[in-house]
Amino acid sequence: MTKFKLEYIWLDGYKPTPNLRGKTLIKEFESFPTLEQLPNWGFDGSSTQQAEGNSSDCVLKPVAVYPDPVRTNGVLVLCEVMMPDAKTPHPSNTRATILDDEDAxxxxxxxxxxxxxxxxxxxxxxxxxxxxxxxxxxxxxxxxxxxxxxxxxxxxxxxxxxxxxxxxxxxxxxxxxxxxxxxxxxxxxxxxxxxxxxxxxxxxxxxxxxxxxxxxxxxxxxxxxxxxxxxxxxxxxxxxxxxxxxxxxxxxxxxxxxxxxxxxxxxxxxxxxxxxxxxxxxxxxxxxxxxxxxxxxxxxxxxxxxxxxxxxxxxxxxxxxxxxxxxxxxxxxxxxxxxxxxxxxx
Known part of the structure; x- marks a missing residue:
């Protein structure tokens, strides 16, 4: 088993332009993890313009994974921000609702x-x-x-x-x-x-x-x-x-x-x-x-x-x-x- 450095990356709630955010989770895997193996994680949305302090939990849902060449056993994990139920996209989550077409x-x-x-x-x-x-x-x-x-x-x-x-x-x-x-x-x-x-x-x-x-x-x-x-x-x-x-x-x-x-x-x-x-x-x-x-x-x-x-x-x-x-x-x-x-x- 190898300990991987998972860098969870997301867009915050600042307007008119969101900022990129990131934090690291250490998890063990036998080999480079697949997207399906990556767990949801959480963060303090009250510090990123995505929640109030009295209900600050937001969920990070991995949606894409890439190797991180700069870090030993590093993984770049792009995430969508979800509401606490982990099913509803956060209002700042512009990725979840866009039109998509692989032929475009x-x-x-x-x-x-x-x-x-x-x-x-x-x-x-x-x-x-x-x-x-x-x-x-x-x-x-x-x-x-x-x-x-x-x-x-x-x-x-x-x-x-x-x-x-x-x-x-x-x-x-x-x-x-x-x-x-x-x-x-x-x-x-x-x-x-x-x-x-x-x-x-x-x-x-x-x-x-x-x-x-x-x-x-x-x-x-x-x-x-x-x-x-x-x-x-x-x-x-x-x-x-x-x-x-x-x-x-x-x-x-x-x-x-x-x-x-x-x-x-x-x-x-x-x-x-x-x-x-x-x-x-x-x-x-x-x-x-x-x-x-x-x-x-x-x-x-x-x-x-x-x-x-x-x-x-x-x-x-x-x-x-x-x-x-x-x-x-x-x-x-x-x-x-x-x-x-x-x-x-x-």
Missing amino acids: WFGFEQEYFFYKNGRPLGFPETGFPAPQGPYYTGVGYSNVGDIARQIVEEHLDICLAAGLNHEGVNAEVAKGQWEFQIFGKGSRKAADEIWLARYLMQRLTEKYGIDIEYHCKPLGDTDWNGSGMHANFSTRYMREVGGKAYFESLMAAFAEAREDHIAVYGPDNHMRLTGKHETASIHQFSWGVADRGASIRVPHSFVNNGYRGYLEDRRPNSQGDPYQIASQILKTISTVPTDVEAQKAA
Whole structure:
């Protein structure tokens, strides 16, 4: 028997953006535990904005398990928060009620800033560094500094060793800003891995004395870019059938549901979606081929392949809850009948 360090990870009840929480349980198993072997656990919800002090018990229900490469015999246990009956999802549990479809594929582009002493990493103590331009996919000390790439590479290795479907990294447009990409088949799978990748990044940077800033516009109304979490998405029908008529109906549905999407695409998005810096206005919906200033960017490959493939919603921001983002995208897609459904209805 081996004693395993089970890191139970969950989202707290803070609004508008939940925080990641984690605590360790030691349990003995003959080998690396399966999800079915992991017990429910509890925590003090009055300390996480999820319960009152006079009735503070909340339940952690394991829903996904991954190896923790950083710890000897470590296990990452992603959990949903349940009410004390262990059956009813807690109101803060956005994972439990989302739409999910294993044939719906999502790729999230998570942007963020490294922060140290209240400033983006690489910024002088006062004022600003040289304007944006050389930092995006930049190389060299003057562009990316001496520690950011080390953290990014270490994070990449940890995520891959944990079994997360991490697909790439790059320095972003603003100084101190970076991005990683996560892909998953199914909204829950993709969102689970974004949250775990965020957790691993935040835990990693503890030893460097650096914070991760996810706010979508941390530098306010300046010429410095904000941070997004662009959502690339496709369904089986979009990949295999598609077609221009279906695409146009889909875009009409996204335009109609604009406010529903904005409501769950992350707080303070009005600060980022200004129509500047490669963003569409928060008050409008648009799409365009290879247009980084559109609400939804349509890749050339999509059009060239007979309007089949994936699309990129550029409106979700870096603070967004990927569970809600993916679910809303699926909800809007579900309102558009496919040719097969239209024929059945006729």
